[in-house]
Amino acid sequence: MSERIVMVLFNSVVLLILLIMQILMPRITRKNILLGVKIPEEKMETDEVKNIIKGFKRENLIVGIPVLVIISLLIYYIDNIHIFTLSVFLYIGILFLIYIRWNKKSKELKKEKEWDKLKGKVVVIDTKFSRDRAKDSTVPQRWFLVSVIIILISTALSLIMYPSLPEKIPTHWDINGNVDGYMNKSMFTALLMPLTQVLMAIIVYMSYYFMIRSKQQINPNDPEISLKKNIIFRKAWSIYFIVTLTLIEILFTALNMMTLGIFSNMKLFNIYSFTIYGIIIIGSIALSIVLGQGGDRIKLKEEENTSKGYDIDDDRLWKLGNTIYYNPDDSSIFVEKRIGIGWTVNAGRPFGMFFMILPFVMIIVILLLVE
Structure with a gap:
């Protein structure tokens, strides 16, 4: 097996893992979060919500798999290290656009059903x-x-x-x-x-x-x-x-x-x-x-x-498809992600903004150093 084939296989596996994690997103996120949008937990079992989740998964497969194949072919036939380096970021960007589209649909459903008016008292x-x-x-x-x-x-x-x-x-x-x-x-x-x-x-x-x-x-x-x-x-x-x-x-x-x-x-x-x-x-x-x-x-x-009450609706504090937490009044610098698993920063605090920008600066430097 040639080294180029190994490189293509490695890259394809990485992209496939990204696709799988995107598809699994609704399953690993908190049970009252619909693609970044907070809704009452009991509403997650409604047909409207299930249809959004099914549509989200289906679109990821329809778009994600062909794009993965195209990127793999480009890496195989074009001997350019920049294509290999940029392919992951390109794929993440495409998956993110799919997420943004269905995040918007989730917000529209929440507004249509007036679930934002069901929030409970602050405890x-x-x-x-x-x-x-x-x-x-x-x-x-x-x-x-x-x-x-x-x-x-x-x-x-x-x-x-x-x-x-x-x-x-x-x-x-x-x-x-x-x-x-x-x-x-x-x-x-x-x-x-x-x-x-x-x-x-x-x-x-x-x-x-x-x-x-x-x-x-x-x-x-x-x-x-x-x-x-x-x-x-x-x-x-x-x-x-x-x-x-x-x-x-x-x-x-x-x-x-x-x-x-x-x-x-x-x-x-x-x-x-x-x-x-x-x-x-x-x-x-x-x-x-x-x-x-x-x-x-x-x-x-x-x-x-225990009951499945609807806690505080804080969607307004999350920007860009509910992926960036921005709350200047919150002293916390690190918070749990709204979607998926892990932690993110509070971009409303100076240190939080610094930590959010730092990875992008490092990526740009690495790309400039790659020859």
């Missing part, structure tokens, strides 16, 4: 209790020391092996394990992989940090049950972050050992890497489906007799 709850419990709802940060130790081992190997390294250090291999890329010997080259491992650790830790610092979205109708679900949700995802980072650091250490000439079994490395990526992807999808956003889809025995 004041003790947010200090939520913050205190949140400290105990995640795996202790000391578990990140496991990844730190792995990075230190990788760094030590690079420093020890540096004097005996050849003038041309292998940095890339084809699918058969043959070296097809070299860099001149330097301390930077020798430490390139450990530095990459440090960057990966920072990215994963920041995700963990955002989760800790984000405010808990508590249902005012059932605050105790909602809080318990949120704690389970955060505990599960904190374990996921730590396990994922540990596996990735082991993988990059093995890659560093290949660069240093300590390890050379490409077949074993490929098996391990595909296994790791599979665990990471399947794990995230499974957690998203089972837990839902904020643990909203977790089933607890004590909630069997």
Whole structure:
């Protein structure tokens, strides 16, 4: 199998995962959110809502699959790294336009049915209790020391092996394990992989940090049950972050050992890497489906007799298809996403706006550096 085919397959898998996550969006989002629009939970079982969800999924399949095929063919026949780099962003943009279209339909349905007039009374709850419990709802940060130790081992190997390294250090291999890329010997080259491992650790830790610092979205109708679900949700995802980072650091250490000439079994490395990526992807999808956003889809025995009241309607605080949270009066910088799983920033706060713009600046810099 040629390297170009492998590249096309890899890209297709990435795009397919994006499509699957988009289709699963209504299932992993909170149960009272219809494609970003908050409606009474009991209305989610109406035919009108079900038709919107079916139409959303159908359009994603009708548009998403052909576009995926076209992009894959372009990557195969056109030898241009920019097409490969931009394909993911292009596909995300197309999927987002589909989402925006059905988000608008959801807003129109809500207005037509006057569900915005069914919102309940505002219930004041003790947010200090939520913050205190949140400290105990995640795996202790000391578990990140496991990844730190792995990075230190990788760094030590690079420093020890540096004097005996050849003038041309292998940095890339084809699918058969043959070296097809070299860099001149330097301390930077020798430490390139450990530095990459440090960057990966920072990215994963920041995700963990955002989760800790984000405010808990508590249902005012059932605050105790909602809080318990949120704690389970955060505990599960904190374990996921730590396990994922540990596996990735082991993988990059093995890659560093290949660069240093300590390890050379490409077949074993490929098996391990595909296994790791599979665990990471399947794990995230499974957690998203089972837990839902904020643990909203977790089933607890004590909630069997609770009501499905309609809590505060805060659609006005979410912009651009309910994807950007903008609330200058909210002191929180990190909040739960309105759609899908994860956390986002409060663009109404200066730091929140900074964190929202930063990824786009980094993407532009990376694209400019790609030759």
